[in-house]
Amino acid sequence: MKIHKTAIINPKAEIDTDVEIGPFCIVDEDVRIGSGTKIMPYVHILSHTTIGKNNVIFQGSTIGGLPQDLKFNNEKTSLIIGDNNIIRENCTINRGTEAANQTVIGNDCLFMAYVHIAHDCIIKDKVILANGVQLGGHSEIHYHATVGGITPVHQFCKVGEHAFVGGGRLVLQDVPPFILANGEPLQYAGINSVGLTRRGFDLETRNLIKRAYKLLYRSDSNISQAIVRMNTEIENTKEIKIILDFVEHSERGLI
Known part of the structure; x- marks a missing residue:
């Protein structure tokens, strides 16, 4: 010593x-x-x-x-x-x-x-x-997530695993797993492809994650409808289960 x-x-x-x-x-x-x-x-x-x-x-x-x-x-x-x-x-x-x-x-x-x-x-x-x-x-910051510099995170907000939040942003709601979050106000900016690739997520898995978020953010479905469609239209892999669990248990709402 x-x-x-x-x-x-x-x-x-x-x-x-x-x-x-x-x-x-x-x-x-x-x-x-x-x-x-x-x-x-x-x-x-x-x-x-x-x-x-x-x-x-x-x-x-x-x-x-x-x-x-x-x-x-x-x-x-x-x-x-x-x-x-x-x-x-x-x-x-x-x-x-x-x-x-x-x-x-x-x-x-x-x-x-x-x-x-x-x-x-x-x-x-x-x-x-x-x-x-x-x-x-x-606040909760989940496994392998990254939050960029000079970013305030509102109390009780969650940042999902493998998510990447851009620098100088304001986090007022939950940031789902595996995504990029950027812009003002903070919004979905695609999946964290670079980070996921570096961590060994194969192309098939990344495409499944992308499909899930297309239903959530790029379709005419509301969140409840998107959850139903994810359960019925997408293979229920570990990553999809993580997304569904996060979305279903969000208390602050999603960005």
């Missing part, structure tokens, strides 16, 4: 033996940090935060801060961060509120500089949030 002499570590924090903590960091009580994690200078990790293995947290980030919610009354809530994440400079990640009890970050994510992740958010594995992304409370 390499802890700089200027770092302030609460004796009740649990830190694995090969963790590195840089100058002027503060680690509060009831913090757990897994092996191989590196904490750069001027990072503050607040109470009730659990950080997994092999994460890198860059300068000036505040991890596990109190939720920015007027209803919060100092309940014992938490922030849980998985393994192999990169959290760049000056990010802020808040712990949960009584509503959901915790904020959860998965594995293998990249959060670029000045990202804000509010209370009760759920971030799945392999998510990329570019510089300045701002997530409202209870």
